[in-house]
Amino acid sequence: MTTTVPADRVSPAAAVRAMAAKTKPLGALGHLETIGVRLSILQGTLKPRIDKARVCVFGADHGISNEGVSAYPRAVTAEMMNNFDRGGAAINAIARCADVEVEVINVGVDADLDGLRGVRNSVVRRGTGNFTKEAAMTPQELDAALGVGIDAARRAHADGIAALGLGEMGIGNTTSASALLCALEGIRPEDAVGRGTGVDDATLVRKREVVSAALFLHCPAEPRDVLRTLGGLEIAAMTGAALEGSSLGLAIVADGFISSTAILAALHVACEPDRRVIARALFFAHRSAEAGHRLVLERCGAFAGVDSTPLLDLGMRLGEGSGSALAMCLLRAGAAVMREMATFESAQVSAGEHADEHGL
Numbered sequence: 001m002t003t004t005v006p007a008d009r010v011s012p013a014a015a016v017r018a019m020a021a022k023t024k025p026l027g028a029l030g031h032l033e034t035i036g037v038r039l040s041i042l043q044g045t046l047k048p049r050i051d052k053a054r055v056c057v058f059g060a061d062h063g064i065s066n067e068g069v070s071a072y073p074r075a076v077t078a079e080m081m082n083n084f085d086r087g088g089a090a091i092n093a094i095a096r097c098a099d100v101e102v103e104v105i106n107v108g109v110d111a112d113l114d115g116l117r118g119v120r121n122s123v124v125r126r127g128t129g130n131f132t133k134e135a136a137m138t139p140q141e142l143d144a145a146l147g148v149g150i151d152a153a154r155r156a157h158a159d160g161i162a163a164l165g166l167g168e169m170g171i172g173n174t175t176s177a178s179a180l181l182c183a184l185e186g187i188r189p190e191d192a193v194g195r196g197t198g199v200d201d202a203t204l205v206r207k208r209e210v211v212s213a214a215l216f217l218h219c220p221a222e223p224r225d226v227l228r229t230l231g232g233l234e235i236a237a238m239t240g241a242a243l244e245g246s247s248l249g250l251a252i253v254a255d256g257f258i259s260s261t262a263i264l265a266a267l268h269v270a271c272e273p274d275r276r277v278i279a280r281a282l283f284f285a286h287r288s289a290e291a292g293h294r295l296v297l298e299r300c301g302a303f304a305g306v307d308s309t310p311l312l313d314l315g316m317r318l319g320e321g322s323g324s325a326l327a328m329c330l331l332r333a334g335a336a337v338m339r340e341m342a343t344f345e346s347a348q349v350s351a352g353e354h355a356d357e358h359g360l
Contacts, residue, residue: 015040021343021351031309035283035334038307042251042280043162047339050251053328054101055165055321056152056241057084057091059119060108060233061127062172063136064214069175069207071197074127077171078111084169084320085116091167091320100165100325103155107148108233109170122148124233131179131214135229142228142236149240153248163251163331165285166238166259167321171197174290177261179211179230181292183220184268185299194257194291223268231265238262243270246281251331255324256288256317260296267303275304285327286312 015037020026027033039048059081065074083089084104087096095102104119110126113119124144128136137145156164170176174196181192189211195204218229227236239262245252254260263282267275284297287310301308311327344351 009044010040010046012037012041015046018046019338021345022337022341023344023347023349029337031311032330032334032337034307035331036338039251039331039335040338042249048335049339050162050328050332050335052101052159052161053163053165053331054103054156054159054161055091055095055167055324056156057102057104057167057169057321058107058149058234058237059104059169061110062170062176062232063128063130064132064175064210065172066130067132067206067210069196069199069203069210070171071199071203072171074110074171077169078109078113080169081106081109081111081113081119082116085118089320090318090322091325094322094325098325098329100328101161102321103152105148105152105237107145107237122151124148128232131176131230132210132217135218136176136231137228137233137236139228141233142224145233145236146240149237149242150244152237153241153245153250156245157248157250161250163253163328164241164245165253165255165321165324165328166241166262167255167324168234168238168258168319170232170234173232173235173258175207175210176230176232176235177258178207178292179214180226180235180261180265181296182211182215183226183230184223184264185295187295189215192292192295196290223265227265227269235262235265239266239269242266242278242282243274246278247274250281251283252278252281253283253285253324253327253331255285255321256319257290257293257296258319259321259324260284260293260300264296264300267300267306272304279304279306282306283327283331284308284310285323286310286314286316288323289315289317
């Protein structure tokens with residue numbers, strides 16, 4: 001990962017002072033102020049902009065879906081890819097409202113999607129292996145899936161995208177994400193595994209048993225092996241997109257449980273300097289209603305000073321990058337406050353007692 005650093009860096013202290021000088025009581029805009037400060041640091045300017053934003057929706061199937069861990073059949077992954085192509089999914093509607101581009105990428109859906117003009121086909125394989133019986137991916141397949149995300153980040157950068165949201169579609173992927181969370185952080189399946197698509201009590205028990213069996217079978221020690229044996233093709237692609245996108249100076253906007261787990265994997269896979277690069281670029285769109293998301297946010301927060309404060313808390317648990325698209329509006333607002341809001345001096349407004357420390 002080669003880091004692209006803005007030519008004119010803005011120090012955290014300078015960004016904090018600039019926000020503190022705006023015509024408002026200190027901290028009156030809450031987390032919007034934090035967003036503006038962080039974008040200034042990321043982009044290396046006191047006039048940050050999010051003119052163009054994109055959500056990449058990575059789609060793939062999971063062998064673990066054969067174990068009856070979802071309320072929906074595996075065929076729904078392909079059906080939803082068709083829905084994305086027609087523009088009828090939640091991510092399409094929200095993205096249109098928020099003026100956000102959507103790129104749908106087929107990393108490993110178990111169907112022929114070549115006829116869909118609005119879907120980029122970058123198929124590594126048609127679904128992962130069933131990780132209760134074998135590794136989800138080979139080392140070569142993991143590299144290829146990471147590469148799909150890396151390429152997506154590079155395309156975004158070349159297209160002038162400033163903020164890249166991560167989204168996914170794949171029946172069975174909450175089971176995979178839960179297994180990753182358990183293996184990466186030593187968390188018990190009963191704490192990490194949630195209802196995903198809305199499974200009943202019996203299926204929830206089954207999901208936890210499946211994750212426990214997979215952890216016992218594989219016992220991976222290295223982060224890459226965790227991702228290879230228990231991950232999904234779309235999860236690996238999001239991991240690659242986060243690693244590369246952050247190195248290119250893009251704001252990386254994680255969606256819910258699945259994409260946040262991909263971020264956690266990226267933090268584990270990266271070396272220490274690259275973790276700091278990811279931390280600088282990372283925004284968490286919302287707090288999902290899925291059981292493991294709170295734990296993922298907490299664990300991401302423990303890495304390299306990552307700000308894991310979710311921008312929204314709407315009880316969402318859909319995926320697709322729907323929360324990422326919504327959060328782009330907040331990133332644009334934070335950037336506008338930093339870029340356009342007058343200072344006390346320029347507006348000739350009395351500042352009163354104005355502390356130097358902004359607390360961001």
